[in-house]
Amino acid sequence: MKIAVPKEIKNHEYRVALTPTGARELFDRGHQVKLQTGAGEGAGFPDADYEAAGARMEADVDALWSWSELILKVKEPQPDELARLDEGKTLFTYLHLAADENLTRGLMESKATCIAYETITSPHGGLPLLAPMSAVAGRMSVQAGAHSLEKAQGGAGVLLPGVPGVPPARVTVIGGGVVGENAARMALGLGADVTILDTSIPRLETLDHRYQGRMKTAFSSADTLDEAVRESDLIIGAVLVPGAAAPKLITRQQLGDMKPGSVLVDVAIDQGGCFETSRATTHAEPTYVVDGVVHYCVANMPGAVARTSTQALTNATLPFVMALADKGWKQALSDDPHFRPGLNVHQGQVTYPAVAEAFGLDSADPATLLK
Known part of the structure; x- marks a missing residue:
């Protein structure tokens, strides 16, 4: 051929x-x-x-x-x-x-x-050709989010792991699949205070057991999303509906409840994004600010590595x-x-x-x- x-x-x-x-x-x-x-x-x-x-x-x-x-x-x-x-x-x-x-x-x-x-698909129910890039994007999302939190990038000037006497940043990952787990794992390794949200109790149980409670798990609901919006320094959107448009989980109105200089990283942007204010960006201009919140929505994130x-x-x-x-x-x-x-x-x-x-x-x- x-x-x-x-x-x-x-x-x-x-x-x-x-x-x-x-x-x-x-x-x-x-x-x-x-x-x-x-x-x-x-x-x-x-x-x-x-x-x-x-x-x-x-x-x-x-x-x-x-x-x-x-x-x-x-x-x-x-x-x-x-x-x-x-x-x-x-x-x-x-x-x-x-x-x-x-x-x-x-x-x-x-x-x-x-x-x-x-x-x-795979015999085990996964997405084998999406998984490797999802792993890359999940890990990169934390790097991008940490950089975007710097004051020079429009962020709040927060260091992800904190230092002795200053608490670490609060990171919420929405979605416990390949992207979400890799993002949470990376944030945890950098010393952040990490919570991962998902609607699957078995998946949350797996993550809780795998990381021995070092990352918090919570069932994804309107209430837990509201809390994440109010309390997080960095939110990573890692939801996936295979082949379909991503659901919008954080609205424009909710941005008003977020901390000034907090960061949204939308890894679902290839599928339309999971935040209402998301729009695809490029590595040339990766971020923009809406209502004081930094958005990182690069549609080909793994292309940088x-x-x-x-x-x-x-x-x-x-x-x-x-x-x-x-x-x-x-x-x-x-x-x-x-x-x-x-x-x-x-x-x-x-x-x-x-x-x-x-x-x-x-x-x-x-x-x-x-x-």
Whole structure:
């Protein structure tokens, strides 16, 4: 199969969809791999490493897309990239369509087959291709939040761990999944006073047992959210409804109850954000202030640690890439019921119900398309 890896063009996105090791695995299986010249440089992988692995480099991005059968990316297609998609091509990347109607309709118009990393499931009920970036984003959210609390960044001038005689910052993490646990773990390691909220009692029990009560756990309710708004120095939004828009858990009105200079970090921004006042930002301008509260809402947070993120992502995606390359998308999805939910758009039809529901569109059944 002809597999193309273009250079990511989203603002300050340095990741690449395939490491040289991954390219070698595909080459050894008889597939043709081409990367856009310089695609891996931002993650520390020079062109020579890919060429040594059997891949070829292509400077002409239009020629690369035209040549391809399977396109591997990290982030959702940008407008210039949408124009290069057409019927017969398979796109495999993060899509997060429920937060972007224009992108959804653009993919429908392309007639391409679009498979999303974030909606593929596992036999254990997890999201295996979302998990590595969720872990990265969860850990980075605390770094970003701690930096945003500094006075020079518009924050209250609070040091996360405090010092002897001065109490640590209060950190609340909303959501106890992969993002939330990694955020809470990082904040705890830095010495903050950490509370994690979730609506699953079994999950809270697991976290309480795992951390031996060192982090507080609380059932997420209107009352506990109100308390978090009043008392926290840093709130990290880590909620996820797979493939669907994130629920809005903190309203604009509630910002008035927050401490001046407190910080909101919205890790759910790819799915529309879990705070009413959230809007996507970039690494170039990561924060903004609403009613005295600093908002950090970078939509591609793991792109800032591109080498770590690229290695973690390829570790997770490569088995699925090999299945697509060896079998083609239809057979690969037919053979694996957990791969099948990754199909989001095909031949102009939305195939993931939560995306269709978000925009009032009809949803096609993937099982029917695979027959």
